[in-house]
Amino acid sequence: MLIYLCLSSHGYGHAARQAAIFSELYRLRPDWQYVVSSVVDYEFLNLAFNGIPIIHRRIKWDIGTVQDNALTVDIEKTLYELNNFYLKLPEILIEESDWIKSQNNNPLIIGDIPPSASRLASLLTAPLIWMGNFGWDNIYSSYDNRFSEYISNISDDYSKGNILIRFPFSMNMNWKIKEHKVGLVVSQKKILPNKFLANLESIKKKFILISLGGMGFKLSKETFSKWRDFHFLINRENDINDCSDIENVSLLPRSxxxxxxxxxxxxxxxxxxxxxxxxAISCNLGIHVVERKYFSEAQFLIEGLKKYGSFRLLSEESFYNGNWQLDKELRNEHNSIIKSDGALSSAEAVISYIEEI
Known part of the structure; x- marks a missing residue:
């Protein structure tokens, strides 16, 4: 069996959760062939899917939204890129379906969550499993009527899947197909390198992790001087304008x-x-969440956070000004518990589906 993942190239989150699921799939079915198809940063894909014998295909299956940074969306550029994408898609589908056929292995297509995966599955007469907590029809529906035709076509693509593995914090995704709900999708933790761990242990301050995903952000080093009693861990060098001389900031090792x-x-x-x-919820870690405009998934994520986690809400202005409320108590409104078994449950659902067909 060839498991072919059409992976959204919009940020790192889709890749991170699929890596957790593929890790479980490979553990349970090491005899299968695994393909990850995306233009997500190759270094990140290698890190996330480390230990899994992946075949990489460098293909862009969706546009998502065009963003200059992690918090804003450029509606005009998104519309422009969507038009160009669908002009090129027929040729991409033909070339990639030919490559898949050349592998001489029965394919199963997984889409997270590019609607074009449906067209690839149709060309191959292959089963299709969606995984996600939103569809691009949900996101574009909050934009203006120039997106109407795209929304209609995308919804039609999603309706042709065989099953939806619905993740937590989900939007309506009303595609009228069979569904399987799962818990939090979380990767296994790696052991920290000895040198980095020793460095952390030598710092007698509370650690604050800052990450706004693959799109990045820019902070001035002056913002960190407001919080000298804390030490900050950041995973991207370009997220700060020169962090080399900031005494309370460390970069995470790339591994x-x-x-x-x-x-x-x-x-x-x-x-x-x-x-x-x-x-973060699986680690019982308090979350200071920065508002995100023009991306309707955000409201569903925050509703889920209120249900399952502890948090503070920050405006975009507060984030960039360094008003991070680290001296404030966390809001704790949750009265529900959610399991962290989404990766395993998703993998088992894929295997069960294949065994049934």
Whole structure:
């Protein structure tokens, strides 16, 4: 069996959660062939899918939204890129379906969550499993009527899947197909390198993790001087304008993911993001969440955070000004418990589906 993942190229979150699921799939079915198809940063894909014998295909299956940074969306550029994408898609589908056929292995298509995966599955007469907490029809429906035709076509694509594995914090995704609900999708933590761990242990301050995902952000080093009693862990060099001389900031080694350091942290500052929320909640880590405009998934993520986690809400202005409320008590409104078994449950659902067909 060839498991072919059409992976959204919009940020890192889709890749992070699929890596957790593929890790479980590979553990349970090491005899299968695994393909990850995306233009997400190759270094991140190698880190996330480390230990899994992946075949990489560098194909862009969706546009998502065009963003200059992690918090804003450029509606005009998104519309322009969507038009260009669908002009090129027929040729991409033909070339990639030919490559898949050349592998001489029965394919199963997984889409997270590019609607074009439906067209690839149709060309191959292959089964299709969706995984996600939103569809691009949900996101574009909050934009103006120039997106109407795209929304209609995308919804039609989603309705052709065989099953939806519905993640937590989900939007309506009313595609009229069979569904399987799962818990938080979380990767296994790696052991910290000895040198980095020793460095953390030598710092007698509470650690604050800052990450706004693959789109990045820019902070001035002056913002950190407001919080000298804390030490900040950041995973991207370009997220600060020169961090080399900031005494209370450390960069994460490139071999580590966010979840690897979360058990050592006091709180995390982040945008509304599925994978970071799942990982932080599973680690009982307080979340300071920065508002995110023009991306309707954010409201559903925050509703889920209120249900399952502890948090503070920050405006975009407060984030960039360094008014991070680290001296404030967390809001704790949750009265529900959610399991962190979404990766295993998703993998088992895939295997069960294949065994049934």
């Amino acid at each position: 580590l993911c966010l979840i690897d350091v979360m058990p050592y942290c006091y709180r995390v500052i982040t945008k509304p993001g599925f994978s970071t929320f799942c990982e």
